[in-house]
Amino acid sequence: MSLSARNPEYPIDPLFVERWSPRAFTGEPIDEPTLFSLFEAARWAPSANNAQPWRFVYARSGTAAWESFFGLLNENNRVWAAKASALVVLVSRKTNLRKGDTVPTPLRTHSLDAGAAWASLSFQALRSGWHTHAIGGFDREKAALVLDVPEGYHVEVAIAIGRQGDPATLTPDLLARERPTERLPLKAIVAEGRFAFEA
Ligand SMILES: Cc1cc2nc3c(=O)[nH]c(=O)nc-3n(C[C@H](O)[C@H](O)[C@H](O)COP(=O)(O)O)c2cc1C
Structure with missing residues (x-):
């Protein structure tokens, strides 16, 4: 599926x-001003009580x-994330x-x-000519230890940031998955008045 096949209903x-x-x-380098413009976008995300519980370690x-960041990733994510320009670990504070x-x-x-902040970061990355790829497959306990995350914080997700490269550099199985995904139709995720969805 190509990007043009991602047809919005509205x-x-x-x-x-x-x-x-x-x-x-x-695998090209990313400079700090570019990276920080992504964090800047994340900073303006909405949050309950404006508590801004997100923390980004990069x-x-x-x-x-x-x-030490790369070593946190599961092997299947290391295969491709080795060519990322930055790795970010998103942590959230559990109290306010x-x-x-x-x-x-x-x-x-x-x-x-924290999810709202990640989305903002991701969209700004696109606007700036970069791409992001969230990674749930990593060792969160080790991340807390290695990155000195204190008690009271939750390690949410890792995020790879990079410039889109040549798909031919991927292993055959990853190459087969290197395409934009589809989405459920609106009727499967939106209902008026009550939770009227098929299980
Ligand atoms: C919280 C979260 C964890 C994810 N973990 C992984 C991961 O460990 N490895 C991976 O290759 N992709 C991972 N992804 C990417 C998703 O598979 C991807 O976002 C989803 O298939 C939708 O595709 P799109 O982002 O290209 O629209 C993760 C995404 C999110 C939001």
Whole structure:
């Protein structure tokens, strides 16, 4: 399936169908101002109580920190993420210290809010000529240890950032999967009035 086959049912900004998660990256370096413009976009995401529970820890390829980030990934993700330009680990704070309080209260939406920030980062990456690929297949416990994530934080996801590369560099099985995915139809995910979906 090509990008042009991603047909929205209603008019939307092309950004939403143009974002997808390739695995073929060029391996070229990403400079910090470029990377930080992606974090900047993430910073403006909405969150409950404006608690902004997201935290981004990153390593750029070729830097001292890269190997420790790369070593967190499952083997099947290492195969392709080796050519990413940056790896980011997104962490969220599970509690919120509200103004005037001395004890933090649980923040039920910490993962939801972090997800909004990840989406913003991903769309900005596309606008800036880069691609992102979220990675759930990594060792979260090891990430907490290696990256000094304190108690009270949840390791959410890793994110590979890179420039889209030549699919021919991928292994045959990954090459076969190197295409934009489809989506459920709107009627399968939206209902008026009650939860009227087929199981
Ligand atoms: C939380 C999360 C975890 C994911 N984990 C992996 C992963 O470990 N390995 C991988 O290759 N892709 C991973 N993906 C990518 C998804 O498979 C991909 O986003 C999904 O198939 C939709 O395709 P698209 O992003 O190209 O639109 C992950 C995506 C998300 C959001």
